[in-house]
Amino acid sequence: MGKSVLLIEDEPNIIEAISFILSRDGWSVATHSNGHDAVGVVMAAQPDIVILDVMLPGKTGYDILRELREEKGMVDLPVLMLTAKGQVKDREMAERAGASRFMTKPFSNAEVLEAVRELVNA
Amino acid sequence: MGRDTLTGSRIRERRAMAGMRQAELAKAVGISASYLNLIEHNRRRIGGKLLVDIAAELGVEASLLSEGAEAAVLASLGEAAADGAQAGAEIDRADEFAGRFPGWAALVAQQHRRIENLERTAVTLTDRLTHDPHLATSMHEMLTMVTAIRSTAGILAEPGEIEPEWQNRFHRNLNEDSQRLAESSQQLVAYLDGAGDAAASLTLPTEEVDAMLVAHGFRFDAQVRAQPEDIRSFASQQPELTSEASQDLAASVIRQLSEDARDLPEDKMAALLARHGTAPVDIANEARLPLTVVLRRLAAVSDALLPMACGLVMCDAAGTLMQRKAIDGFPLPRFSAACPKWPLFQALARPMQPLRQVVTVTGRDARSFECYAVAEPIGPLRVDESPLYHSYMLVIPLQAASEGREVGSTCRVCPSVGCEGRREPSLLA
Numbered sequence: 001m002g003k004s005v006l007l008i009e010d011e012p013n014i015i016e017a018i019s020f021i022l023s024r025d026g027w028s029v030a031t032h033s034n035g036h037d038a039v040g041v042v043m044a045a046q047p048d049i050v051i052l053d054v055m056l057p058g059k060t061g062y063d064i065l066r067e068l069r070e071e072k073g074m075v076d077l078p079v080l081m082l083t084a085k086g087q088v089k090d091r092e093m094a095e096r097a098g099a100s101r102f103m104t105k106p107f108s109n110a111e112v113l114e115a116v117r118e119l120v121n122a
Numbered sequence: 123m124g125r126d127t128l129t130g131s132r133i134r135e136r137r138a139m140a141g142m143r144q145a146e147l148a149k150a151v152g153i154s155a156s157y158l159n160l161i162e163h164n165r166r167r168i169g170g171k172l173l174v175d176i177a178a179e180l181g182v183e184a185s186l187l188s189e190g191a192e193a194a195v196l197a198s199l200g201e202a203a204a205d206g207a208q209a210g211a212e213i214d215r216a217d218e219f220a221g222r223f224p225g226w227a228a229l230v231a232q233q234h235r236r237i238e239n240l241e242r243t244a245v246t247l248t249d250r251l252t253h254d255p256h257l258a259t260s261m262h263e264m265l266t267m268v269t270a271i272r273s274t275a276g277i278l279a280e281p282g283e284i285e286p287e288w289q290n291r292f293h294r295n296l297n298e299d300s301q302r303l304a305e306s307s308q309q310l311v312a313y314l315d316g317a318g319d320a321a322a323s324l325t326l327p328t329e330e331v332d333a334m335l336v337a338h339g340f341r342f343d344a345q346v347r348a349q350p351e352d353i354r355s356f357a358s359q360q361p362e363l364t365s366e367a368s369q370d371l372a373a374s375v376i377r378q379l380s381e382d383a384r385d386l387p388e389d390k391m392a393a394l395l396a397r398h399g400t401a402p403v404d405i406a407n408e409a410r411l412p413l414t415v416v417l418r419r420l421a422a423v424s425d426a427l428l429p430m431a432c433g434l435v436m437c438d439a440a441g442t443l444m445q446r447k448a449i450d451g452f453p454l455p456r457f458s459a460a461c462p463k464w465p466l467f468q469a470l471a472r473p474m475q476p477l478r479q480v481v482t483v484t485g486r487d488a489r490s491f492e493c494y495a496v497a498e499p500i501g502p503l504r505v506d507e508s509p510l511y512h513s514y515m516l517v518i519p520l521q522a523a524s525e526g527r528e529v530g531s532t533c534r535v536c537p538s539v540g541c542e543g544r545r546e547p548s549l550l551a
Contacts, residue, residue, distance in 0.1 A: 011266050013295040017273035020288065055262055084265035106269040109276040 002026040003120055006047035008038050010056050021109045035059030039067045049120050054083040062097040069098040078119035128221040132187045134162040135222050136180045151175040195220055198231035245535045260310045267303040271296060327368035332446050334362040334372055340422040340447050345380040353377050385411055386419045392427055400518050402494050403476050413476055413496045417516040421447050433517035437466055439510055451489035452517050455532035462543040463529045466515035469495035473511050480526035484538045490524040491517050
């Protein structure tokens with residue numbers, strides 16, 4: 001089994017597409033669709049990398065990431081943030097929250113794949 | 123040179139515009155060309171019958187020659203010069219300019235008014251683009267659809283075999299997402315089509331309630347004796363209130379305003395105003411009513427009982443504006459957060475303490491207002507539980523020029539430089 005990715009995203013067809021391209025590349029993909037219990041899900045799954053959408057029902061990706069970084073052993077977990085907002089202030093918010101990388105929608109499959117590979121192998 | 127001393131210049135310009143020679147006009151009004159020449163160079167005063175005759179020959183009103191351009195044109199020229207101070211326009215010669223070149227002066231004035239209108243439109247649209255929750259949600263949904271389509275299409279377009287089951291699923295997803303994208307984009311276009319008319323596209327229950335309150339001038343004196351269910355029924359019949367949420371919200375506001383009308387009917391307010399003027403604290407003390415009741419009621423009856431309409435704005439403890447009665451010169455932001463220097467917010471820091479402050483609104487008009495603000499608790503008192511507060515601010519226009527504390531509407535459209543309360547850059551900086 002390859003390395004694991006936890007994809008936290010609420011749009012079903014994006015989940016399906018990203019899951020497909022990562023699975024095809026040999027990753028073990030788990031998914032989750034809401035912000036309420038996202039931190040607990042990450043803690044339980046202990047993935048090699050998290051792909052985290054910003055706009056989620058229940059809690060924003062920024063808040064999830066801030067809480068996650070305060071958990072033991074989660075400081076260095078690679079987190080790729082996905083957002084529809086590409087302004088400088090959004091990028092800064094992602095960095096302050098502790099994002100390893102920030103990607104603006106719409107992105108290509110190749111960009112996601114490359115970012116995931118780089119972050120896990122960094 | 124004064125306006126009345128430039129009559130000759132105006133005659134010369136008007137004659138030139140009419141294509142008449144000096145001798146021709148002089149002959150028509152029965153004077154010599156050399157005398158007309160002296161008049162046109164402002165070296166002879168002119169008035170009475172001769173001025174009327176010359177005006178008649180030139181096909182203009184005599185007052186246009188004697189008084190020059192209309193006051194509105196001169197006022198606009200003055201405003202245009204003040205706005206573009208760096209250009210170094212000769213403000214003291216605006217009258218001469220308008221007299222000698224009335225067409226150009228009218229054009230400058232017209233352009234200035236057009237710039238003002240465009241700036242107002244830009245402010246409205248920027249406010250919407252920056253802070254409108256409906257627009258932000260729509261854009262997010264569209265980008266999400268586009269992302270899904272791009273990823274799915276990318277998978278299908280890549281070389282290599284995909285199992286038929288996956289292929290079918292992705293084709294179905296593509297079809298669904300493209301349909302959703304088409305619907306979202308149509309809705310967005312319809313929404314943006316109404317962007318120029320800010321009042322035509324209400325999106326939130328609070329906006330609908332605001333529109334309904336404005337339509338009734340904040341007055342619900344006819345509902346003084348209405349039962350709660352009657353008020354709810356009345357709310358459901360208001361054309362501005364399109365949702366259950368807005369009707370429920372409106373019903374509670376109408377109930378409050380009708381209770382204010384019951385406590386301070388118009389004849390009683392008229393008597394109190396005659397004794398105290400627009401001094402709400404004195405009115406509240408005599409009427410033995412909470413100051414917030416007086417502030418709301420003053421704003422409601424000001425249109426009928428006072429020479430000038432008064433504005434009102436209310437916020438909760440989080441600073442969110444919840445009731446707005448706008449007046450000229452004191453713009454209230456529709457979506458974005460208001461100026462933190464408003465007394466409305468200072469009152470939240472000192473509950474129950476009435477505040478009075480003269481403020482001057484930044485911007486071209488720079489008008490001054492007397493503001494009264496107070497924050498009072500809402501709901502029943504409970505032991506060991508801090509109450510929630512609503513803060514109200516009455517805004518009274520000042521007739522005479524006054525130097526008050528500089529405040530804005532919202533940072534995005536406030537030209538103030540070096541403001542310690544600034545949250546974001548100004549569009550007008």
